[in-house]
Amino acid sequence: MLITNLIEIITMTELSIVDFFIILEAVGIIATLAVMLYYSRKQTKELSTNIESNILSDLDSKLHNLMEIAISKPEMIRVFDKNQTQ
Numbered sequence: 001m002l003i004t005n006l007i008e009i010i011t012m013t014e015l016s017i018v019d020f021f022i023i024l025e026a027v028g029i030i031a032t033l034a035v036m037l038y039y040s041r042k043q044t045k046e047l048s049t050n051i052e053s054n055i056l057s058d059l060d061s062k063l064h065n066l067m068e069i070a071i072s073k074p075e076m077i078r079v080f081d082k083n084q085t086q
Helices: 002-013 017-072 074-080
Strands: none
Touching: 017 074
16 A cells, blocks of 8 residues: 555656655655664663662662671761761
């Protein structure tokens, strides 16, 4: 159906083969831009999720290290907790 419609358009407007290739080139460029936009949005979403999980993982490991220090040296708790120093 698409091919028959294109053939009708070509016969109605009397496009030369060069004009036909120019139209196909424009359609190809637009399709390429659409595909690039789709995958860049997908990649950006995955990247933001990856960054968020890395930040949460880093915070968790730092909190874990602080708790290990607090358990092994209870006198260091006043360095971490401002309310106990007053």
